[in-house]
Amino acid sequence: MKPEIFTDRVLVWLGALPITETMLTSLATSLLLVLTMGLLARAVVRHPSGQLAAAGRLTFGFLQRLVTETVGRTSPGLEVFVGSLFLFISGAAVLGQLPVIAAPTGNLGAASALAGLVFLAVPVVGIRARGPVGYLKHYFSPNPLLFPLHVISELSRTLALALRLFGNMMSGHLIVALIVALTGFIVPVPLMALDLLIGLLQAYIFSILASVYIGAAIQVGEGEAKEARS
Amino acid sequence: MTEHAILALGSIIMAGLTMAIGALGAAFGESRIGAAGMDALARQPDESGSITRSQFVALAMVESTAIFCLVIALVLLFANPFVSGG
Numbered sequence: 102m103k104p105e106i107f108t109d110r111v112l113v114w115l116g117a118l119p120i121t122e123t124m125l126t127s128l129a130t131s132l133l134l135v136l137t138m139g140l141l142a143r144a145v146v147r148h149p150s151g152q153l154a155a156a157g158r159l160t161f162g163f164l165q166r167l168v169t170e171t172v173g174r175t176s177p178g179l180e181v182f183v184g185s186l187f188l189f190i191s192g193a194a195v196l197g198q199l200p201v202i203a204a205p206t207g208n209l210g211a212a213s214a215l216a217g218l219v220f221l222a223v224p225v226v227g228i229r230a231r232g233p234v235g236y237l238k239h240y241f242s243p244n245p246l247l248f249p250l251h252v253i254s255e256l257s258r259t260l261a262l263a264l265r266l267f268g269n270m271m272s273g274h275l276i277v278a279l280i281v282a283l284t285g286f287i288v289p290v291p292l293m294a295l296d297l298l299i300g301l302l303q304a305y306i307f308s309i310l311a312s313v314y315i316g317a318a319i320q321v322g323e324g325e326a327k328e329a330r331s
Numbered sequence: 332m333t334e335h336a337i338l339a340l341g342s343i344i345m346a347g348l349t350m351a352i353g354a355l356g357a358a359f360g361e362s363r364i365g366a367a368g369m370d371a372l373a374r375q376p377d378e379s380g381s382i383t384r385s386q387f388v389a390l391a392m393v394e395s396t397a398i399f400c401l402v403i404a405l406v407l408l409f410a411n412p413f414v415s416g417g
Contacts, residue, residue, distance in 0.1 A: 265394075265398055302391075
């Protein structure tokens with residue numbers, strides 16, 4: 102038996118374009134999230150005192166607090182970005198508990214795509230916070246000799262972000278699959294609960310690390326701006 | 332033993348060793364983080380929110396080394412470039 106760990110099962114070919122399992126499950130996750138969050142948003146506007154509205158406000162408040170406490174100030178764009186990452190990864194973890202379906206984040210490509218988004222968001226936010234020259238200057242501080250180390254650290258933390266998410270989600274699924282193959286139906290239930298807990302924890306950690314990395318790009322600008330003013 | 336068998340044997344042994352040593356280091360580090368977190372919580376229960384948050388981040392950082400070891404062990408077992416058809 103050869104488990105599919107680094108590969109992805111192709112379901113259909115649309116011409117030359119393969120439609121893989123991960124593409125389908127991540128699309129399903131996104132659609133379910135958009136539907137659920139649209140429902141919650143409607144409830145907040147239409148019935149502000151209902152249960153759905155309370156759920157929506159609690160979700161948004163949790164994500165807003167997470168970003169604000171990590172970055173140190175309110176930043177609406179970052180809240181949306183990091184909140185989407187959190188909801189997608191946790192939604193994928195919950196969806197992965199269904200039989201037959203594997204969590205889309207348990208695929209190396211999908212996890213790398215999420216980490217790549219964070220990697221791209223850092224320069225975008227940094228340039229918006231302090232301009233292209235000011236952002237590039239932080240690569241050469243405190244000494245131009247450290248430029249390669251800055252670049253390596255950005256690349257390696259992206260790799261770590263991708264591999265951490267991929268490894269955690271994939272290993273949880275693999276363990277449950279192994280126990281199912283060895284024993285039967287009831288025994289893997291506690292391991293599935295552990296898998297769900299780890300998936301939600303990974304969503305939390307991924308979003309905290311994303312806001313730490315992006316927040317650092319903002320705060321570098323603020324620190325030097327303060328020095329320039331004083 | 333053929334060359335293929337030697338490579339396969341080495342891969343299997345190394346995959347086991349990778350997981351064992353990698354999990355050992357991560358477990359040691361995580362136990363120290365847990366102990367330090369409990370200590371900080373006992374000293375300052377009011378700061379439990381921020382202590383728990385930074386503790387989880389530190390745990391994830393340390394745990395990722397074990398996860399890297401797991402990925403490398405799985406590469407050795409299932410996607411080994413040196414063992415044909417491995």
